[in-house]
Amino acid sequence: MVGTNTETLVMGSAKPGTKRKPKKSALRRIGTPLAAVAVLVILWQVVCVVFKVPYYIVPSPIEVGTSFGENISTLLEHAVPTVIEAGAGFLVGNSIAIVLAVLFVHWKAAEDALMPVAVFIQTVPIVAIAPVLVLMLGTGYAPKVVIAALISFFPTLVNMVKGLKAVEKEHLELFRLLSASRSETFWKLRVFASMPFLFSSLRITATTSVIGAIVAEWIGSQRGLGYMIIQATYNFDTPLLYATMIMASLVAVVFFSLVTIVERLVVTWSAESKM
Known part of the structure; x- marks a missing residue:
């Protein structure tokens, strides 16, 4: 069994004479x-x-704020499905990416075979995929969740693979000398090394998943912030359009903040997470 303090091993000791940045x-x-x-x-x-x-071209902040206040109940009502779609897509896309990253690290042939496929899927525009998914899955939650998952998948896959491989050779040699098994090396060394990389991608996908859900709502939807954006555009209600975009931004900020809070609770050994 390996009894080494893994956090200290992964992050390394501070160099003499270096000063930590003040919080x-x-x-x-x-x-x-x-x-x-x-x-x-x-x-x-x-x-x-x-x-x-003119307000119908660019409304003033006062006009946008007035529209936001007058339509707050409608905005919150339409924000609920967007939050569900973005949240579900975020969880599904990142979960699949993490599982594949673990597979790639332990099975080189799988990485060689599937990584080009993942890159190809990433290069296909989301706007082009959305109509196809709507035709296949209908106009319910399913196509929106899939779009949000697709847009969350690739950044996490790339960062997680890089993080799992970001282990110094000296540390791997030490684990071999201590007769650590592959599972012990993975859980006590590779996982700790990958956490900063993982949360870096999660912060990105926390916001892009909201974008994916909204884009999917533009095509074949009767509710959601994306639907409200389309309706406000067709009705030339520019203040409501801006108010809806602000609500979408607030949803993305909440997602980003939640991921940041979880990172500070989990990645306790990283100096960056404490700043």
């Missing part, structure tokens, strides 16, 4: 981006007022 305060982490957003919103409002931009 950013919560106020600075939150306040800085909020200040930047506030400045952009003010500039947006000033441009709309000074140049008298």
Whole structure:
């Protein structure tokens, strides 16, 4: 059995004389981006007022905020299916990617055979796949979940394979000297090394899964934020269009924040996760 402290082994000891970066305060982490957003919103409002931009072309932040408040119940109602589709696709796509990554690391022939297929699927535009899936699976949740899963799949597959292989030769040699089995090497060495890579891709796919669900809703859907975007466009209700995009962004931000919180709870040995 291997009794080595795996976290210390994987991350390595700090070099003498190196200084750790100070942690950013919560106020600075939150306040800085909020200040930047506030400045952009003010500039947006000033441009709309000074140049008298018609609301049906670019609405002012006040008009967008008014529309958001007036339609908040409708926006929340249509956000529910989008959240379900994006969340399910996120879980399915990333789960399949992780399983395949583990297979690729332990079976080189599978990687050589299936990785080109995964690359080919990634190169096909999502907008081209969506109508085909709607014809095959109908207009329910299924095609939206599949689209969200496809858009989440490839980044996690690539990062997880890279992470599982990102183990120093010295560490592998040490595990061999300690007569560690393949399963012990995998769980106590490769998994720990892969976690930062995995969560880097999960942060990306947390937002892209929402995009995938919305794109799928553009084709053959009667509900969801994607459906609302199409309806607002057809009705030339530009303030509602912007309000719907803001709601979609808020959903993506919540997904991203949840993944970040889980990362800080799981990847406790990474200095980057503590900043």
